Amino acid sequence: MSKAYIYRWQQREKPEQHTTDFWFSSKPEKAACWQTKEEAEADCKLFNLYSIKIVSADGGTYTCKGFRAEERNPGEFVIFCEAPFVRKQSSGQAEEPIKVRADQR
Secondary structure (H helix, E strand, O other), X not given: OEEXXXXXXXXXXXXXXXXXXXXXXXXXXXXXXXXXXXXXXXXXXXXXXXXXXXXXXXXXXXXXXXXXXEEEEOOEEEEEEEEOOOOOEOOOOOEOOEEXXXXXX
């Protein structure tokens, strides 16, 4: 299992689809940031309501769960989960954020 941070998320324009795209990064400095631990923990609960499925490094699919908040710097909180992420890297480039689609449960 590896740790991946919420980098960005965006709901689809058609509300009847109840679909959201999520991007993850292994680097906390690239992650989205919350100003308080309480705000981050509230969004952890929200992210756990989604069925965020990834292609597993072990093969098959894995549903991300157990989102948690941690302090990156004073007054900066980030959200992560641990899952068997497949890391994508361009040749000689830095790791690219992983994008996945999730349906709300």
